[in-house]
Amino acid sequence: MTLQISDDNRVRTLVLNRPDALNAFNQELYLATATALADADSDPDVAVVLLTGAGRAFSAGNDLKEMAAGIADGSLTSAGSHFTKMIDALTDLSKPLICAVNGVGLGIGTTLLGYADLVFMSATARLKCPFTSLGVAPEAASSYLLPQLIGRQNAAWMLLSSEWVDAEEAHRMGLAWKVCEPDDLLPEARRHAEILAAQSIPSLVAVKKAIVAPFRPGISAATDCENAAFAELLGGAANAAALAEFTGRGSA
Template sequence: MTLQIDDRARVRTLTLDRPDALNAFNEELYDATTEALRAAAADPDVAVVLLTGNGRGFSAGTDLLEMHARATDPAFVPGKHGFVGLVDALVDFPKPLICAVNGVGLGIGTTILGFADLAFMSATARLKCPFTSLGVAPEAASSYLLPRLVGRQDAAWVLLSAEWISAEEAREMGLVWRVCEPDDLLPEARRHAELLAARPISSLVAVKRTMTEPLREGIRAARDRENAAFVELMGGPANLEALTAFAEGREPDFTRLPAGW
């Protein structure tokens, strides 16, 4: 199992459970999380979903070894839903989604916060969008959602730099709502989740719909732009150098790439 599911007080807790891989999303975990979100959306006894990770990581993003295989192995077999299915499920999720960032969050482990209604973060956790260090484009409508969430310049730094963002920096820019000591993170996130879950589900859904409906067209357009850029860059010289360097345990060297890369 790559995902733990627990129900209590109308809160469904989803715990990403690949701790040895810092909860990086392989195809199995993408599929399991997608199906869990869809099931929670349809379950009349679930009011709120709380998403967190097991171990030292919240999520290290897409599993880079699988990403390398996808780019280089013609026989690679993708999952049923994959990354696109997870983002579809996040866009469509009608109930409050609370993220408790317990450890490192890279890639989708950061951009998923654009879909969170509330985000809590451990004081020792860190976030990173490593797109430029991987030679690829943004994902999950982050090019649209992050500027709205944190402002253009903070979003530009997060998306362009591929640098680590501390918990305090994430709180100051508005990427997360609360920063907690590690032992307080889940109790505090759960306390807020259960407070919301005590409200009428129909009202929670109505509030979220009225807040997110105006964003849908922007999200769709951003995903189209990002996907086109990702297809163009995936498997290109910069991306292959980044993935090869990761597989070989070294830092990528982009200075020797052809002009324009």
């Protein structure tokens, strides 16, 4: 099972569960996560969604072996990718989303945090947006959401440099709301999730809608721009060379 789902005190917990692959997203996990987010959104007994990872990683991003195979056989397109379904589900989620970043977050393991309402991060976790090192464009409207969340220069560094950002720096930037010791991460995230979940669900939804509504046009415009650039760069010389190198080491 690539995604574990459990309920407690009106909090639905989703655990990315490909620990041997550092929870890298393949098409199966994208679809499972998209479906679980939509199901949580429509369930009247769910007030808050908590997302975390199994094992030592939050998510190592796209499964690059699957990506390379999709480029080779021509099956990897935005229209045929469940990635788009997951991003749409994140965009449309009307209930609070809390992310507990338990380990490395790479690529989508970082950019999905732009859709979180609260981010808790282990003191030993690290984040990276590796797009320039992979010869591709940003994803998941990160070119819009990250500047809104952490400021243009912090976002520019993360998106342009392909360098790691540790938990302390992520907190300073405003990407992580709280940094916890590893053993305290999930208890703290759950404690705060249950504080929110004790509130009126219609009120939670109304507050989140009011917060998110002004950003939806920017998300849509950024997504269109990123998708066009991604399609142009995918499979190009820089991307092909990077995938050949990375797939020799596994997903990232």
